[in-house]
Amino acid sequence: MDRSFVARNPSVLVFLALLSLFTLVVTVLSEGFGIGVISTSFVKTLGKTLCLCLIAVAMDLVWGFTGILSLGHFAFFGLGGYMIGMWLMYERTRLIVVDAMSQAEIPPTPSEVVDAIGSQIFGVVGSSEFPLVWAFADSLALQLMLVVLVPGLLALVFGWLAFRSRVTGVYLSILTQAMTLALALYLFQNDSGLRGNNGLSGLQNLPGVTAAQDIVSIWFLWASALALGLGYLLAAWIVAGKFGSVIRGIRDNEARVRFLGYSVEVYKLAVFTLTACLAAIAGALYYPQAGIINPEEMAPIASIYLAVWVAIGGRGRLYGAVIGAAFVSLLSTWFTGGQAPDIPLGFYTIKWVDWWQVLLGGSFVLVTLFAPQGIGGLFDLWSNRRHPDRHGANLGPDAGSLREKEATQ
Amino acid sequence: MSTLLEVSGVSVSFDGFRAINNLSFRIGNAELRAVIGPNGAGKTTFMDIITGKTRPDEGRVIWGEKSVSLLRLSEAAIAQMGIGRKFQKPTVFEDQTVQENLLMALKNTRGWLGVLFYHPTATDLQKVDDLATEIGLWQELTRKSGELSHGQKQWLEIGMLLAQEPRLLLVDEPAAGMSPQEREHTTDLLVQAARTRAVVVVEHDMEFVRRLNCKVTVLHEGSVLAEGSLDHVTSNQDVIDVYLGR
Numbered sequence: 001m002d003r004s005f006v007a008r009n010p011s012v013l014v015f016l017a018l019l020s021l022f023t024l025v026v027t028v029l030s031e032g033f034g035i036g037v038i039s040t041s042f043v044k045t046l047g048k049t050l051c052l053c054l055i056a057v058a059m060d061l062v063w064g065f066t067g068i069l070s071l072g073h074f075a076f077f078g079l080g081g082y083m084i085g086m087w088l089m090y091e092r093t094r095l096i097v098v099d100a101m102s103q104a105e106i107p108p109t110p111s112e113v114v115d116a117i118g119s120q121i122f123g124v125v126g127s128s129e130f131p132l133v134w135a136f137a138d139s140l141a142l143q144l145m146l147v148v149l150v151p152g153l154l155a156l157v158f159g160w161l162a163f164r165s166r167v168t169g170v171y172l173s174i175l176t177q178a179m180t181l182a183l184a185l186y187l188f189q190n191d192s193g194l195r196g197n198n199g200l201s202g203l204q205n206l207p208g209v210t211a212a213q214d215i216v217s218i219w220f221l222w223a224s225a226l227a228l229g230l231g232y233l234l235a236a237w238i239v240a241g242k243f244g245s246v247i248r249g250i251r252d253n254e255a256r257v258r259f260l261g262y263s264v265e266v267y268k269l270a271v272f273t274l275t276a277c278l279a280a281i282a283g284a285l286y287y288p289q290a291g292i293i294n295p296e297e298m299a300p301i302a303s304i305y306l307a308v309w310v311a312i313g314g315r316g317r318l319y320g321a322v323i324g325a326a327f328v329s330l331l332s333t334w335f336t337g338g339q340a341p342d343i344p345l346g347f348y349t350i351k352w353v354d355w356w357q358v359l360l361g362g363s364f365v366l367v368t369l370f371a372p373q374g375i376g377g378l379f380d381l382w383s384n385r386r387h388p389d390r391h392g393a394n395l396g397p398d399a400g401s402l403r404e405k406e407a408t409q
Numbered sequence: 410m411s412t413l414l415e416v417s418g419v420s421v422s423f424d425g426f427r428a429i430n431n432l433s434f435r436i437g438n439a440e441l442r443a444v445i446g447p448n449g450a451g452k453t454t455f456m457d458i459i460t461g462k463t464r465p466d467e468g469r470v471i472w473g474e475k476s477v478s479l480l481r482l483s484e485a486a487i488a489q490m491g492i493g494r495k496f497q498k499p500t501v502f503e504d505q506t507v508q509e510n511l512l513m514a515l516k517n518t519r520g521w522l523g524v525l526f527y528h529p530t531a532t533d534l535q536k537v538d539d540l541a542t543e544i545g546l547w548q549e550l551t552r553k554s555g556e557l558s559h560g561q562k563q564w565l566e567i568g569m570l571l572a573q574e575p576r577l578l579l580v581d582e583p584a585a586g587m588s589p590q591e592r593e594h595t596t597d598l599l600v601q602a603a604r605t606r607a608v609v610v611v612e613h614d615m616e617f618v619r620r621l622n623c624k625v626t627v628l629h630e631g632s633v634l635a636e637g638s639l640d641h642v643t644s645n646q647d648v649i650d651v652y653l654g655r
């Protein structure tokens with residue numbers, strides 16, 4: 001990453017500056033490190049939002065820049081969460097078990113300890129045996145590696161099969177939905193080895209850490225901000241160079257890219273796998289802040305929401321994805337958290353908890369129809385960038401290609 | 410003259426319709442060839458077969474000194490072997506600048522890792538500048554190619570083709586939408602390019618073909634009807650019947 005990269009992309013610096021400022025302000029206002037204006041639970045909401053922004057950046061890379069409408073990236077997000085969750089749960093349970101057993105007269109053997117941890121963790125699904133997938137759960141380093149390895153490998157295999165057969169457009173989207181659904185259904189089973197629909201819980205408690213949640217929440221906020229900053233920088237660097245040219249070419253007209261001698265499948269696979277890893281990292285930071293992860297999180301609808309955020313924020317510009325994810329998910333928290341005032345109409349009262357989804361769906365339709373450039377497009381008004389007049393023609397023949405109103409001159 | 414590309418006995422059917430019928434064709438290392446034929450004769454399909462877009466039902470396509478069969482290679486691999494193609498309808502990357510289009514086409518590594526860490530060298534940028542000057546788009550380097558006129562897009566695509574430095578250029582109707590002067594310029598470019606490589610030009614415009622001053626292959630209903638100098642083929646009775654006499 002050379003100086004000219006930053007010079008050519010001043011928006012990256014602006015973004016990083018705003019992100020740092022945001023993190024600083026939240027820290028100063030927090031209960032743990034500051035004057036206590038912002039509650040710890042809201043700090044967690046903000047930290048989680050940063051993770052959602054990171055997966056939105058990944059989604060923008062894969063959809064906005066490469067034209068692959070993946071509706072499965074929340075599966076990778078969830079898997080990342082599960083991978084870190086396994087260590088958190090194992091280690092915390094181990095500490096509790098060891099502590100409890102230390103009262104006993106005869107010191108417990110290692111296998112007794114493991115058995116006790118097993119029955120603690122898997123009691124809810126009527127088992128006490130450690131399934132094979134927990135083989136490395138006692139090692140933080142290994143589980144951290146699995147955070148990217150497991151989703152990365154899944155994306156690699158899935159992508160290889162799908163792209164090699166040249167599945168594109170709607171069919172690819174359906175295939176990715178099928179993948180998330182299959183994964184969620186598998187995890188729902190009690191014998192999947194990941195506690196079925198109970199999922200993993202107590203993830204907010206870091207083993208061996210005595211600091212209170214108001215402190216820990218700020219640590220996670222920092223970690224999430226750092227991950228988002230680095231992820232954004234990486235994505236911006238990728239799309240700024242020739243690789244970015246090639247993937248935007250694939251988005252708009254992949255046949256043409258092939259005839260230039262680029263192996264389109266390999267590029268798609270690289271982007272798909274890389275973004276799956278980014279999504280997984282986001283998930284691994286998200287779930288310790290949420291405290292719990294269960295297969296519900298990987299339901300197909302979650303990945304669809306992700307596409308909605310990116311569309312509302314503005315596809316094909318990284319800051320658009322971040323704005324969309326932050327805006328919609330915070331608004332959603334506000335509406336579904338019961339904070340939004342109900343609107344009495346006399347004959348009917350609009351309860352936002354119920355009507356929020358309708359509002360979101362409606363806005364999505366409106367944005368897609370009338371303002372495909374999304375919220376990010378507002379920056380074009382401000383920076384005086386114009387949209388080309390192409391009489392409605394897209395910028396390429398492919399299904400995922402940039403639309404007239406998404407393009408700038 | 411040694412053979413660069415040899416197509417022999419190739420046939421393709423689409424839903425029972427024989428678009429290419431037992432077609433044979435060969436071209437040497439530094440040869441210019443015009444391919445003419447009425448609409449639907451199979452000219453574009455012929456290029457699709459060579460570039461790997463369409464797989465023939467039968468026949469052989471043999472490439473280069475080592476006589477590699479192109480039939481089992483992907484489009485990207487065929488392009489990497491040195492076959493460049495200009496499409497009938499100009500296809501450039503409309504959301505990208507003229508410079509980005511040319512840099513993408515420029516002969517360089519095509520692997521994803523190499524491309525990820527690629528940084529244009531001074532030589533590369535110079536090549537792009539020279540090409541842009543040659544195709545008259547030097548002043549448009551930083552403009553998005555979607556804003557160019559139809560003719561300029563044709564030029565850009567020709568520039569991208571030259572940037573690839575292919576050993577064989579397949580050019581489908583390059584002069585469509587160009588002014589007479591631009592056509593002349595195109596002819597010059599193609600003739601010049603054919604000094605060092607093989608060039609196949611599909612064109613409807615007889616004047617254009619005449620100025621190319623090269624061997625002509627006439628396609629009709631998916632096979633070769635006649636081959637030879639322009640005067641030779643235009644005096645062929647079959648050719649007059651199916652094409653010129655319409």
Ligand SMILES: Nc1ncnc2c1ncn2[C@@H]1O[C@H](COP(=O)(O)OP(=O)(O)OP(=O)(O)O)[C@@H](O)[C@H]1O
Pocket residue numbers: 423424428446447448449450451452453454455497
């Ligand atoms: N993918 C396809 N599916 C079905 N038919 C096809 C396909 N591609 C080409 N054809 C048919 O094959 C025949 C040859 O088409 P081709 O495009 O090669 O002709 P052409 O010589 O390039 O004509 P033109 O001068 O109009 O460009 C046409 O009748 C066309 O309809």
Ligand SMILES: [Mg+2]
Pocket residue numbers: 452453454497581
């Ligand atoms: Mg044609």
